[in-house]
Amino acid sequence: xxxxxxxxxxxxxxxxxxxxxxxxxxxxxxxxxxxxxxxxxxxxxxxxxxxxxxxxxxxxxxxxxxxxxxxxxxxxxxxxxxxxxxxxxxxxxxxxxxxxxxxxxxxxxxxxxxxxxxxxxxxxxxxxxxxxxxxxxxxxxxxxxxxxxxxxxxxxxxxxxxxxxxxxxxxxxxxxxxxxxxxxxxxxxxxxxxxxxxxxxxxxxxxxxxxxxxxxxxxxxxxxxxxxxxxxxxxxxxxxxxxxxxxxxxxxxxxxxxxxxxxxxxxxxxxxxxxxxxxxxxxxxxxxxxxxxxxxxxxxxxxxxxxxxxxxxxxxxxxxxxxxxxxxxxxxxxxxxxxxxxxxxxxxxxxxxxxxxxxxxxxxxxxxxxxxxxxxxxxxxxxxxxxxxxxxxxxxxxxxxxxxxxxxxxxxxxxxxxxxxxxxxxxxxxxxxxxxxxxxxxxxxxxxxxxxxxxxxxxxxxxxxxxxxxxxxxxxxxxxxxxxxxxxxxxxxxxxxxxxxxxx
Numbered sequence: 117x118x119x120x121x122x123x124x125x126x127x128x129x130x131x132x133x134x135x136x137x138x139x140x141x142x143x144x145x146x147x148x149x150x151x152x153x154x155x156x157x158x159x160x161x162x163x164x165x166x167x168x169x170x171x172x173x174x175x176x177x178x179x180x181x182x183x184x185x186x187x188x189x190x191x192x193x194x195x196x197x198x199x200x201x202x203x204x205x206x207x208x209x210x211x212x213x214x215x216x217x218x219x220x221x222x223x224x225x226x227x228x229x230x231x232x233x234x235x236x237x238x239x240x241x242x243x244x245x246x247x248x249x250x251x252x253x254x255x256x257x258x259x260x261x262x263x264x265x266x267x268x269x270x271x272x273x274x275x276x277x278x279x280x281x282x283x284x285x286x287x288x289x290x291x292x293x294x295x296x297x298x299x300x301x302x303x304x305x306x307x308x309x310x311x312x313x314x315x316x317x318x319x320x321x322x323x324x325x326x327x328x329x330x331x332x333x334x335x336x337x338x339x340x341x342x343x344x345x346x347x348x349x350x351x352x353x354x355x356x357x358x359x360x361x362x363x364x365x366x367x368x369x370x371x372x373x374x375x376x377x378x379x380x381x382x383x384x385x386x387x388x389x390x391x392x393x394x395x396x397x398x399x400x401x402x403x404x405x406x407x408x409x410x411x412x413x414x415x416x417x418x419x420x421x422x423x424x425x426x427x428x429x430x431x432x433x434x435x436x437x438x439x440x441x442x443x444x445x446x447x448x449x450x451x452x453x454x455x456x457x458x459x460x461x462x463x464x465x466x467x468x469x470x471x472x473x474x475x476x477x478x479x480x481x482x483x484x485x486x487x488x489x490x491x492x493x494x495x496x497x498x499x500x501x502x503x504x505x506x507x508x509x510x511x512x513x514x515x516x517x518x519x520x521x522x523x524x525x526x527x528x529x530x531x532x533x534x535x536x537x538x539x540x541x542x543x544x545x546x547x548x549x550x551x552x553x554x555x556x557x558x559x560x561x562x563x564x565x566x567x568x569x570x571x572x573x574x575x576x577x578x579x580x581x582x583x584x585x586x587x588x589x590x591x592x593x594x595x596x597x598x599x600x601x602x603x604x605x606x607x608x609x610x611x612x613x614x615x616x617x618x619x620x
Contacts, residue, residue, distance in 0.1 A: 119152050120153040121152065122177065123137060123157070124159040125156040126159035128159060128306075132167055137183055137184070138154060158223040159309075161220065161457030161458070161459075165179070165209075166182055167181060168181035168203075177205065179203035179205075180196070211458065215460055216443050218420065219443065219445060220307065220310075221423070222238075223311050231352055231356055241426035242318075242425030246324050251324060251326065255278050255281055256274075257424065258274040258325070259273075261429035262429075262433045262441030265413060265414055266444065266520070267293055268519050287328075288326055288410065289329075289406075289410045291382070291386070291400075292333040292415050293379065293412055293413065294342075294414075295336055295376055296415075297373075297376075300450060300490065305341075308335075308346050309341055312349035315333070316349060317358075318417075319333075319418055321421050322413070328411065329362065332386060333346060334367075334369075334376075334382050337370065347367060375393065375546070378593065379400055386405060393549050393550075416519075424442075437463035438506055440517075441462070444459070444520050447520060450522075453475035454474045454475045463506060464505055466486055466488070466505065467502060471501070477526040481527050483526060483527075484525050486522055488521070488522050489516045492516075492542075492592065492599055494515030496607075515603065531607075532608075536564045538597055542557035543561065552585045552587075556597075560578065560581055560582075563577050569613075579602075582602055
């Protein structure tokens with residue numbers, strides 16, 4: 117008898133014991149004389165259920181989880197049907213069923229290095245269509261879709277591609293920013309580990325659109341599993357003729373500097389220089405990697421491209437809210453009951469996501485705040501939970517959507533300490549190029565300490581300092597640090613000893 121099972125090899129699943137489960141499954145099957153085919157896939161993104169084991173029945177994947185090796189004998193005894201940890205059809209689990217998956221449509225379904233399985237699930241259709249189009253037509257399609265950069269700035273992708281297409285240069289490059297340094301984010305890693313051909317296809321389409329002959333994926337050294345998976349997938353793509361003489365991709369691994377998520381610091385790091393921010397102009401689109409016209413896009417931006425080319429711009433722009441079109445992979449972490457990756461069209465409110473889909477806090481205590489956009493993102497209190505998740509909508513509420521990471525806190529968090537941590541983070545991660553960031557963050561820590569100590573003059577000093585950092589910093593590290601600081605002080609003054617009210 118032959119038995120086929122699916123088990124993730126994603127880093128989160130591995131950290132929760134997926135490899136130990138694989139060993140136990142193989143041992144049990146051998147002891148029972150069964151021929152086991154264990155397919156290692158990416159993750160579905162429901163981290164609280166990992167390791168999540170799946171078996172296909174009549175075309176439907178049935179799930180079991182979270183599992184541990186001790187559960188294995190009972191799984192076999194029940195013929196993978198009746199088990200205390202049976203979840204039923206995986207795609208009917210409420211957290212998964214409410215999603216609209218485009219970039220992550222194949223994650224958790226296919227083996228990451230199986231190119232035939234990728235094609236069978238709709239992969240390469242976008243690239244095949246792109247090969248029948250002129251570069252101008254491809255750029256026009258991306259522009260019409262309304263796709264914006266998913267790294268945080270939300271800049272229109274079509275405009276960036278058009279600029280590089282029209283730039284003069286004998287050689288051009290495509291750079292994928294997969295640095296992903298924000299707290300509570302993991303979408304880049306999850307896609308590379310679960311569906312790397314999606315990224316390769318997106319980069320190949322971009323290269324044809326702008327006339328690039330070389331692509332680079334910049335990753336951080338903390339992602340060894342993703343680095344190994346990307347390297348292996350690039351070899352498969354070359355052997356299949358997807359990459360080769362006209363366009364090829366290589367990875368570049370950084371040391372984990374947060375500021376290297378900024379595109380010009382990233383380019384410096386790729387060139388073997390110190391990872392510090394470059395003044396603009398020139399823009400990377402005109403003079404980027406090694407002085408060549410360069411597209412620098414976030415990984416999720418590039419991974420969204422295949423679906424746009426295969427399904428059409430109108431289909432993509434039919435999803436979303438206002439100028440925030442298409443889908444966004446929301447990454448939910450922190451003190452939350454159901455954490456993981458939730459890809460949906462822009463427009464869901466913070467409250468609907470955190471308290472509806474994700475079930476509130478893991479501790480069972482009330483949600484006090486949600487930080488959106490990484491360590492430089494604003495803290496949203498419950499009074500703003502009706503804010504839709506969109507670029508302009510979050511901006512209007514005093515925050516930013518960033519790389520779409522959400523970190524949940526219950527009512528035991530001390531927001532004064534969190535505000536101080538934001539300044540400390542900026543001080544530690546600053547590249548040192550500009551004074552407002554390098555010195556301002558240190559002064560910020562000192563000023564918050566004064567506020568917490570009850571100095572009535574300190575809040576006004578902090579407000580002036582934040583304005584200086586916001587207006588004078590060379591990049592978003594110093595420029596965005598005021599977001600978490602000011603939002604914490606504005607929405608949670610009681611956590612600062614009442615000094616703010618005293619000053620007013």
